[in-house]
Structures are given as structure tokens and as C-alpha cells.
Amino acid sequence: xxxxxxxxxxxxxxxxxxxxxxxxxxxxxxxxxxxxxxxxxxxxxxxxxxxxxxxxxxxxxxxxxxxxxxxxxxxxxxxxxxxxxxxxxxxxxxxxxxxxxxxxxxxxxxxxxxxxxxxxxxxxxxxxxxxxxxxxxxxxxxxxxxxxxxxxxxxxxxxxxxxxxxxxxxxxxxxxxxxxxxxxxxxxxxxxxxxxxxxxxxxxxxxxxxxxxxxxxxxxxxxxxxxxxxxxxxxxxxxxxxxxxxxxxxxxxxxxxxxxxxxxxxxxxxxxxxxxxxxxxxxxxxxxxxxxxxxxxxxxxxxxxxxxxxxxxxxxxxxxxxxxxxxxxxxxxxxxxxxxxxxxxxxxxxxxxxxxxxxxxxxxxxxxxxxxxxxxxxxxxxxxxxxxxxxxxxxxxxxxxxxxxxxxxxxxxxxxxxxxxxxxxxxxxxxxxxxxxxxxxxxxxxxxxxxxxxxxxxxxxxxxxxxxxxxxxxxxxxxxxxxxxxxxxxxxxxxxxxxxxxxxx
Numbered sequence: 001x002x003x004x005x006x007x008x009x010x011x012x013x014x015x016x017x018x019x020x021x022x023x024x025x026x027x028x029x030x031x032x033x034x035x036x037x038x039x040x041x042x043x044x045x046x047x048x049x050x051x052x053x054x055x056x057x058x059x060x061x062x063x064x065x066x067x068x069x070x071x072x073x074x075x076x077x078x079x080x081x082x083x084x085x086x087x088x089x090x091x092x093x094x095x096x097x098x099x100x101x102x103x104x105x106x107x108x109x110x111x112x113x114x115x116x117x118x119x120x121x122x123x124x125x126x127x128x129x130x131x132x133x134x135x136x137x138x139x140x141x142x143x144x145x146x147x148x149x150x151x152x153x154x155x156x157x158x159x160x161x162x163x164x165x166x167x168x169x170x171x172x173x174x175x176x177x178x179x180x181x182x183x184x185x186x187x188x189x190x191x192x193x194x195x196x197x198x199x200x201x202x203x204x205x206x207x208x209x210x211x212x213x214x215x216x217x218x219x220x221x222x223x224x225x226x227x228x229x230x231x232x233x234x235x236x237x238x239x240x241x242x243x244x245x246x247x248x249x250x251x252x253x254x255x256x257x258x259x260x261x262x263x264x265x266x267x268x269x270x271x272x273x274x275x276x277x278x279x280x281x282x283x284x285x286x287x288x289x290x291x292x293x294x295x296x297x298x299x300x301x302x303x304x305x306x307x308x309x310x311x312x313x314x315x316x317x318x319x320x321x322x323x324x325x326x327x328x329x330x331x332x333x334x335x336x337x338x339x340x341x342x343x344x345x346x347x348x349x350x351x352x353x354x355x356x357x358x359x360x361x362x363x364x365x366x367x368x369x370x371x372x373x374x375x376x377x378x379x380x381x382x383x384x385x386x387x388x389x390x391x392x393x394x395x396x397x398x399x400x401x402x403x404x405x406x407x408x409x410x411x412x413x414x415x416x417x418x419x420x421x422x423x424x425x426x427x428x429x430x431x432x433x434x435x436x437x438x439x440x441x442x443x444x445x446x447x448x449x450x451x452x453x454x455x456x457x458x459x460x461x462x463x464x465x466x467x468x469x470x471x472x473x474x475x476x477x478x479x480x481x482x483x484x485x486x487x488x489x490x491x492x493x494x495x496x497x498x499x500x501x502x503x504x505x
Contacts, residue, residue, distance in 0.1 A: 019130050042375050048072060065083055094195075101147065140157070154169070167191070209223075211303075224238075228436040249324075250311040259283075262281050263280050340369050345405065434476065439462070453484075454483075482500055483499045
């Protein structure tokens with residue numbers, strides 16, 4: 001019995017250790033496989049993550065997209081497919097969704113007057129065009145792709161010969177039969193298409209946009225329509241004219257009567273002294289046609305956010321996430337602007353659980369750090385896709401976080417703190433480090449981090465000026481060896497540790 005007991009303890013320890021090593025695997029990747037790249041589409045299956053986004057190949061003028069098959073544990077690219085259309089502008093529109101059907105997945109891209117519905121076979125690695133939507137010599141713009149009632153739906157609009165915008169739903173069934181439907185409402189003409197989702201059996205919810213097209217007094221509204229499966233409008237709700245709602249970034253169905261909608265509103269930017277388009281999240285009761293609450297999680301309102309972003313249902317009950325991009329919190333003037341990725345975790349009543357900003361830094365601050373999409377992953381975590389920009393080069397960026405918003409990794413810290421409480425406000429890991437240090441700051445600001453070699457010469461530094469921020473500090477350029485990390489706040493040392501720099505992977 002004693003032998004068996006100790007054997008079971010040993011097996012348990014091995015299993016726990018193995019589990020911790022998987023959990024501890026840091027997942028933060030900057031992809032250098034093409035010269036310009038970002039992440040728009042983000043999805044997974046049982047084996048891999050997949051990221052797709054606009055890309056430009058090395059030394060080539062053509063534009064296209066990179067489809068990366070990514071190892072779930074390491075974040076390494078298992079397979080890269082680069083697809084280019086020479087001399088054409090390829091664009092994802094507002095569409096961020098991928099449809100999975102068996103071994104195949106589907107997504108859309110537009111090229112001037114044509115929308116391509118791409119089919120990628122994950123078993124054979126073959127990319128082909130399922131279908132195209134063509135409006136000769138008339139620009140098109142795509143918004144969404146969904147698979148509902150055994151039909152592939154694509155929402156889009158095009159500019160006709162009379163410069164009038166026509167909003168459409170393209171439908172193709174499992175037998176290849178195709179139909180196109182106008183998006184119409186009872187009150188106004190829709191000028192831009194939008195997103196489409198299944199609200200409940202037999203009902204759809206779709207979004208659209210209207211504006212008065214008066215450049216001197218531009219007013220915009222968003223309509224959210226409940227439709228039947230023949231795309232007839234059953235009911236509709238419009239944003240108030242004073243909201244100046246511009247576009248819809250994402251929609252989550254809460255129940256058959258209520259949705260969460262991520263809208264972009266047109267506000268005034270007091271830094272640039274021009275128009276700004278921050279994201280607001282609305283909870284809308286479609287049955288009663290009223291807003292239960294709306295919040296701007298990228299405060300203050302004057303600050304810019306990217307046109308992309310996503311809503312994600314949390315793995316914990318009644319929790320939701322929003323990812324976007326916004327100015328860093330300490331921005332005061334034009335010459336200090338830094339864009340950070342923003343993630344907010346909140347309850348369905350709109351109360352914030354936490355919010356956190358993310359940025360990448362290497363030999364100087366990366367001035368642009370954008371989050372475009374986010375998914376809840378099968379292992380209970382969250383994967384975010386975007387890009388980081390430095391010296392004019394855009395690099396695709398994937399970050400994986402846990403429920404608390406911390407980038408996955410071994411959070412064991414060796415820092416010797418001057419006061420025990422500091423460890424609750426700052427975590428720094430890993431140590432030893434090969435490529436990047438992860439710094440999570442909680443409710444603490446005005447922190448400076450300095451790396452010095454063993455002669456006392458400073459070789460790298462970073463300033464964590466704001467609270468609730470996670471920083472990816474790339475120190476891969478430093479040679480192997482030992483360094484002293486010193487942490488200051490308001491001129492005083494609050495912690496220090498020796499950092500072992502191992503060889504870069």
C-alpha cells in the first residue's frame with residue numbers, strides 16, 4: 001500500500017507538472033513570413049488555429065492574403081499559403097467570419113468589382129474559388145459570410161451606374177443554386193449592408209446603415225432588422241440620430257429578443273481636432289425596440305479606435321469580451337501618440353470586470369498595436385489577432401490570454417521586491433528568457449524597467465506609464481548572458497532581479 005500510494009503521488013505530480021508546462025507555454029507571435037501582414041480572420045478546429053489577413057509579399061508589388069495554419073501549443077506556423085492577385089487591391093471589407101463545413105472552410109475577399117468566396121480544404125491544403133459576385137466596373141464592398149439553413153449567405157453592397165449604393169444578400173445553397181436579394185426596410189433606403197446572424201429558428205437579424213449624405217451636416221443611423229428566412233423585414237430598430245452611428249463591427253445573439261451590438265459612432269477627436277470613430281457596445285431588446293444600455297469601453301470618447309474589432313462570448317457564464325484598438329491612456333498631444341490593443345471583459349449588464357491594454361516593444365515603442373479579431377478557444381482561453389507596426393512595417397500579431405487578461409506563460413517571478421505588496425501589482429516572466437519578457441501591470445502606473453549588463457551599462461529600458469497594461473518586451477537582440485533588471489517607480493527602486501538571457505529560438 002505505501003509503495004502504491006507514493007507511486008500514485010509521483011504519477012499525479014508528473015501529470016500536474018505536464019499540465020502546468022502546457023499552460024505555461026507562452027503564446028505571443030509576431031510573424032515575419034511576409035513583408036507586410038496583419039490578422040483579420042481568426043478561427044480554429046480540433047487540431048490547429050488559422051489566421052488569415054491582408055499581406056504583401058517580399059519584394060513584390062502584388063497584394064493578397066496569407067493563410068497560416070498554426071500549432072496550438074507553440075504558436076508556430078505549420079503551413080503558410082500566400083495568395084496574391086497582381087495589380088489589384090484586395091480587401092476583406094468588414095468581414096471577419098470564417099465558415100467551417102467538414103474539412104473545408106470559407107471566407108471572402110473583394111477585388112474592386114468582384115467578391116470572391118474562397119474555399120480552403122484543410123485535408124488537401126487546396127485553395128479554390130467557390131463562387132464570385134461580380135458587378136462589372138462597379139466597386140463592391142463585403143460585410144459578412146454565414147452558413148444558415150444549409151445556405152451560404154454573403155452580405156455586400158455595390159455602387160451602380162447612377163452612383164447609388166445597392167445593399168444585397170447573396171445566397172448559394174448546397175446544390176449550387178444562387179439568388180440575390182435586396183436589403184430593404186420599412187422606413188428608409190439602406191445605403192450600406194451589414195452583418196447577418198440567425199436570431200432563432202425561422203428568424204434572422206441583419207444590420208444596415210443610412211446617412212443623409214450632406215457633407216456639411218453628416219448624420220448617420222444604423223438599422224437592426226429582424227427578418228424571416230425569405231429576408232422580409234418583420235421589425236426594425238434604428239439608432240437615434242444624435243448617436244451618429246456609423247457601422248456595425250460585430251453582433252452576439254443573447255436570446256431570441258436581445259442582442260449585443262458593437263457599433264462605431266462618429267464623435268469629435270479633441271487631439272486631432274477632427275472626426276473620430278470609437279466603438280460602443282449596445283445591449284438592445286429587439287422586441288421592445290429599445291436600448292437597455294450602451295457603453296464606450298475605449299474612453300475617452302475623443303480617442304480613435306480601429307474600424308475593426310470583435311465581440312466574443314466568454315467561457316465563463318454571462319461574461320463577454322470586446323477587443324478593439326485605442327490611443328494609449330497617457331496620450332496628451334500629437335507627438336506622443338501610441339495605439340494599443342484594448343480588451344474589455346464585462347457582464348451582460350454592461351458592468352466591467354476588467355479592461356487591459358496590450359503593446360509590443362523592441363528597441364523603442366511600437367507606435368501602432370491593433371487588435372482586429374478575437375475568439376474564445378476550445379481550451380478555455382482567448383486568441384486575439386491584429387498587427388504591430390514599427391518603422392512602417394506591419395507584422396501579423398497573435399496573442400493568447402487567460403480569463404484574467406494575462407498573456408499565457410509561466411508567471412513564476414524571481415523579482416526581489418522592496419515591499420511585499422508590489423508583487424500583487426506587477427508580474428514579469430519568464431526567467432530564463434529567450435526572446436521576450438512579459439510584463440503585466442495591474443492598478444499601478446509610472447513604472448520604469450531597466451536592463452543592465454554585468455558591467456552596469458544599461459542595454460534596454462521600457463516605461464510602463466499606465467495601469468492595467470500587458471507589454472510584450474522583445475529582447476531577442478541582446479546577447480546571451482546575465483543581466484540585472486531594475487524596476488523604478490517615481491525615482492525609487494521597488495524591485496530587482498537577475499535575468500538569464502538564453503539563445504533566441
